[in-house]
Amino acid sequence: MSEPIILKGKPVADAILDQVARDVNYLKEERGITPGLSVVLVGDDPASATYVGSKERKSRELGLNSVTYRMPENTSEEELLDLVERLNNDPTVHGILVQSPLPSHIDYNKITLAINPVKDVDGFHPVNVGKLVIGLPGPLPCTPAGVVEMLKYYKVATSGKRAVVVGRSNIVGKPLANLLAQKRDGGNAIVTIAHSAADDLGAITREADILLVAIGRPNFIGSDMVKEGAVVIDVGINRVDDPDAKRGYRVVGDVDYNQVAPKCSAITPVPGGVGLMTIAMLMQNTIASARGDFNQS
Numbered sequence: 359m360s361e362p363i364i365l366k367g368k369p370v371a372d373a374i375l376d377q378v379a380r381d382v383n384y385l386k387e388e389r390g391i392t393p394g395l396s397v398v399l400v401g402d403d404p405a406s407a408t409y410v411g412s413k414e415r416k417s418r419e420l421g422l423n424s425v426t427y428r429m430p431e432n433t434s435e436e437e438l439l440d441l442v443e444r445l446n447n448d449p450t451v452h453g454i455l456v457q458s459p460l461p462s463h464i465d466y467n468k469i470t471l472a473i474n475p476v477k478d479v480d481g482f483h484p485v486n487v488g489k490l491v492i493g494l495p496g497p498l499p500c501t502p503a504g505v506v507e508m509l510k511y512y513k514v515a516t517s518g519k520r521a522v523v524v525g526r527s528n529i530v531g532k533p534l535a536n537l538l539a540q541k542r543d544g545g546n547a548i549v550t551i552a553h554s555a556a557d558d559l560g561a562i563t564r565e566a567d568i569l570l571v572a573i574g575r576p577n578f579i580g581s582d583m584v585k586e587g588a589v590v591i592d593v594g595i596n597r598v599d600d601p602d603a604k605r606g607y608r609v610v611g612d613v614d615y616n617q618v619a620p621k622c623s624a625i626t627p628v629p630g631g632v633g634l635m636t637i638a639m640l641m642q643n644t645i646a647s648a649r650g651d652f653n654q655s
């Protein structure tokens with residue numbers, strides 16, 4: 359087997375962010391609109407704080423009106439609902455993102471339902487999930503939409519291909535499977551969703567022309583689980599201890615890259631693959647919301 363194509367996220371994310379920058383200028387200069395993104399972080403989970411910091415930095419860099427609300431761990435559900443309501447009613451706010459996980463005393467679903475679907479730039483509100491499933495335009499969940507953008511950018515054909523999505527979370531696995539099954543460009547795949555109830559996961563994953571993995575298990579998918587020549591998309595982001603690393607850990611995917619890469623035709627690295635797409639898609643959703651794209655649908 360020849361060397362696999364390394365599907366890096368950076369060129370894809372950069373292309374999207376360049377377009378976002380042009381769209382921001384257009385909205386500001388031609389329509390007098392500064393796209394506004396409000397991000398809410400409750401508590402001090404270090405990984406969440408890092409994600410929120412990156413979102414804040416990127417949106418400022420692009421000229422968005424970016425506001426981050428950092429609230430203490432003991433914030434009540436009511437206080438958070440009040441803030442969401444305020445943001446819903448603020449015309450300068452086009453995108454609202456409440457970073458998960460939330461502290462256990464706050465009902466995540468209740469908060470998601472409270473966000474105005476038009477401003478739901480995470481694409482997690484049930485109205486937007488429904489739109490995704492029936493193929494109506496709306497904000498798409500960022501990571502799955504980013505995967506589809508990568509497949510399109512690298513001209514990975516999906517139509518008629520066997521796609522196996524491992525993982526069925528509401529934020530990655532299920533929406534990704536739905537996007538791949540849509541009757542449109544970047545879709546039309548024959549999709550299987552696998553999860554922890556599979557008796558023989560390898561028998562399922564070996565059928566995949568395109569294998570997409572989002573399970574949160576470091577290096578779980580080995581070469582024996584992948585068909586020769588498959589395209590492998592690794593969504594996993596896992597910290598594993600590494601005393602030699604500066605921070606004491608390194609980041610690996612759900613796929614054992616060194617084992618699997620020689621067997622496949624194309625593969626996303628971790629880090630440097632899908633992970634870079636999420637923020638790019640978030641910016642794209644925010645601009646689309648500011649432009650009013652989600653108002654009519």
Ligand SMILES: NC(=O)c1ccc[n+]([C@@H]2O[C@H](COP(=O)([O-])OP(=O)(O)OC[C@H]3O[C@@H](n4cnc5c(N)ncnc54)[C@H](OP(=O)(O)O)[C@@H]3O)[C@@H](O)[C@H]2O)c1
Nearest residue numbers: 501525526527530553554572573574593594595632633636
């Ligand atoms: N920006 C990004 O790139 C980005 C964004 C989001 C998530 N992620 C990463 O993607 C990974 C998944 O995230 P998530 O939020 O979707 O995770 P999650 O909510 O924990 O869901 C994990 C899914 O994987 C399945 N699973 C777990 N162990 C399995 C096994 N041994 N065999 C088969 N299926 C198994 C679970 O099955 P059950 O449903 O049966 O329990 C579940 O459906 C994580 O590493 C996360 O950090 C990356």
